[in-house]
Every structure is written in structure tokens, then in C-alpha cells.
Amino acid sequence: MLPIFGLHGADSKSYLPREDHLDVMPMTRLPLIYKISLDLAASYNFHLTARAYAIPGEYDGERYQCLYTLEGMPTALVARVHQGDLVLSFFSEAKLPPSGLLEIASHILGFHEDLEEFYTIVSRDPLLHPVSTTLRGMHMKATYSLWNGFLIAICQQNASFRQGWTMYSKIVHLFGDTKILEDGSTVHAPPTPNALLTIGERIRKAGTGYRAETILNLAQYFSEHPELQAPPSEVSEKLLQQLKRVKGVGEYSFRVALLFSQRRYDLPPVDRWVARLLSEIYANKPLNLKEAEELSKQLWRSWCGLSIFFMTITLNAAIISKALEVAKTGRINPITDGDQLSPLTLWRNLKL
DNA sequence: TGCCAGGCGGGGT
DNA sequence: ACCCCGCATGGC
Numbered sequence: 001m002l003p004i005f006g007l008h009g010a011d012s013k014s015y016l017p018r019e020d021h022l023d024v025m026p027m028t029r030l031p032l033i034y035k036i037s038l039d040l041a042a043s044y045n046f047h048l049t050a051r052a053y054a055i056p057g058e059y060d061g062e063r064y065q066c067l068y069t070l071e072g073m074p075t076a077l078v079a080r081v082h083q084g085d086l087v088l089s090f091f092s093e094a095k096l097p098p099s100g101l102l103e104i105a106s107h108i109l110g111f112h113e114d115l116e117e118f119y120t121i122v123s124r125d126p127l128l129h130p131v132s133t134t135l136r137g138m139h140m141k142a143t144y145s146l147w148n149g150f151l152i153a154i155c156q157q158n159a160s161f162r163q164g165w166t167m168y169s170k171i172v173h174l175f176g177d178t179k180i181l182e183d184g185s186t187v188h189a190p191p192t193p194n195a196l197l198t199i200g201e202r203i204r205k206a207g208t209g210y211r212a213e214t215i216l217n218l219a220q221y222f223s224e225h226p227e228l229q230a231p232p233s234e235v236s237e238k239l240l241q242q243l244k245r246v247k248g249v250g251e252y253s254f255r256v257a258l259l260f261s262q263r264r265y266d267l268p269p270v271d272r273w274v275a276r277l278l279s280e281i282y283a284n285k286p287l288n289l290k291e292a293e294e295l296s297k298q299l300w301r302s303w304c305g306l307s308i309f310f311m312t313i314t315l316n317a318a319i320i321s322k323a324l325e326v327a328k329t330g331r332i333n334p335i336t337d338g339d340q341l342s343p344l345t346l347w348r349n350l351k352l
Numbered sequence: 353t354g355c356c357a358g359g360c361g362g363g364g365t
Numbered sequence: 366a367c368c369c370c371g372c373a374t375g376g377c
Contacts, residue, residue, distance in 0.1 A: 157358080157359040158356095158357060158359045158360080158373095159357060159359090159374080159375090160356085160357045160358085160375085161357090162376075163357070163375060163376075164358075167375095204374090207374055209372080210372050210374085211359095211373080214359095214360085248361085249360085250359060250360050251359095252359060256358080270358095273357090273358045312358075319357065320357080
């Protein structure tokens, strides 16, 4: 890990209790337990990072927030930029050491990463070159939990980008936990495995279709194997591999889950969409999934998983016919703003 | 209105 | 190891 950030002192003032009352369902507000300001490296773009694949409620154009269970207690991370610093606030009922909290924030936001080698590799890439220019400084945002990674992955099965993320967003908003922070804001957590087991078939209300069965199979498996709910880096490789035996979890979903939750950049989640692009843009001949995977490793080496993540962003996650048309004729032009739905505008344009 | 969309597993070769 | 099909759901 490179020492690219200078740490400023923690700011413990502010956030006095408010006088306003909730007249329905009084709820304990999560107290601020730690706040720190980090000197932002020029190589890190917070707003591009935060908005990529952020669902409504997770990012609002100013701040990024997420909620997870840590040591059995709901814990929220709020991040924003203030005067060139990355300001991180942690809210929880648990007492957690600052070092652990910072590690979690770093895992989620990726501000520790050095992408210079990756930029060199993609700087002349026909589909990825914007990553080293207009999108420079954008990192992949990771989920804190392995479970969350799988939940997102299953939602992407045989679905368009819009359908997959609508599905996931509905699952979070309909069935997830909701907390109010000390600063008055509301934050959502993805439903836990046990919560989903209670919900059962009603998860179909989120539009999951036949994926409901897979999600419930996974919830059951996670519920029976609490070791899987440890911090992602502490889950053994052997235990991870077992997850592929859950019915409905194939190679693609497994890799998406590990990419999103563990930053496994060396594990390319190759689907039909990626295989078609690699076939027609890079190979000029049809490739099956295995051949496409091999080519992705040749092209991008240990960064092939991250390349595929960024490819969905540079092509705005368009359906394959549209993506091919753009890739062959038009300019690669990632949509970062405005009313059109793209991975970078989900947070404001996704209708639930 | 059918038809398709970042898969998957079961059942064929 | 392949190939092929059906599977829910929602959007065009």
C-alpha cells in the first residue's frame, strides 16, 4: 500500500443532538463515532468513483453513503469531498477502532489503489482508452460484504443493465434495513441472508423472476456458513469455491461477486456481452466464452476483471447491438451526467 | 405484441 | 467438452 495520503487529525466536534422529533416510529439515530479528513491524491476522483453503479440513496451528487453490519451492529460510512480533502464519517452503535474503520473505507472506495500500470495498458485500447483520460482517477467501488457482491451478481443474470440494477435496487429499498444517522440522513443496507429467508418468495415483488430461487439458495447457504460473513479478506479460498455449488451460481456470477466484493481484478467475468465485443472488436472472429477469457488475459493481464468493469462504463452498459454499433462506428463516450441512464447516472435516473 | 437481455442447469450429442 | 432449450420479468 502506497503512502499517498497525508492524514489530518480527526474532527470530533459538531453534530450536536437535534431537537426535532419523528412522530411515526421513533428510531434511534446512529451516532457518529469517527470522522477523518484525508488529503486527496490527484490520482483519485471521488465523484466518478462514488457514482459508478451507485443506486438511488447511495449517492446524491455530493455524498456517498452505505450501511453494513459490523460485529453485529449497523455501521454507516459517509464520504464527501470538502476543500480538496476526502472527509469520511462513520456512524455506529459499535465501538470500532479507527484503523479498522479506515481499512473498510479504503476497501469500499479504493483510494489506496495505484492504477498507473493499468492506465498504461489501456491508454491505446479501442474501448478502454477513456479510462486513462476523461475517466482518469475513477476507481471501482467495492461492496463491503461478499454477500452483497453475490446479491448484485445474481441480479445481472440474463438481464439488461437497466433490469438488473432496478431489481437490485428494489431488493435493497423494499427489504433492506433502513437507519437514520445522527446527522439526520437516511441510509439503506442490503437485506441480510436471514432477512431474505424470512421474506421468502415475496422477493419476487422486486422483479427477480426465476432468480428468486438462486437468491434464496444463496441466503440459505450464507445463513448456514457464518464464516462467509466475515470481512471479505478473511474468507478462505476453499470456502469461496464452495459457493459455485449453490444451485443457480455459475462461473459468471461467482466472478462478478468476487470482483465487486474483493477486487479480484485478475478474474474476468466473461459473459455473452463481453464475448461478442472481444470477438468483433479485438479478434475479428467469433470466440466462445473460454477463448474470450483467454484473450482478455492476453490483452489486460492481471487487470482483465477491472477492464471488463470499465468496459461496461465506457460503453454505457448498452445492449450488445448498440454497444457494437458504437464501438465500430462512433466515438466511445461514457455518459457521466444528464438524464440518460448509464452506470454513472443510475443514482439519479433509475426509476424504482 | 412478441422478442430479447452481462446466465444457468439439465439433457441431449 | 460441447450445443440447445426453457426459464420469469420488464422494456422496447
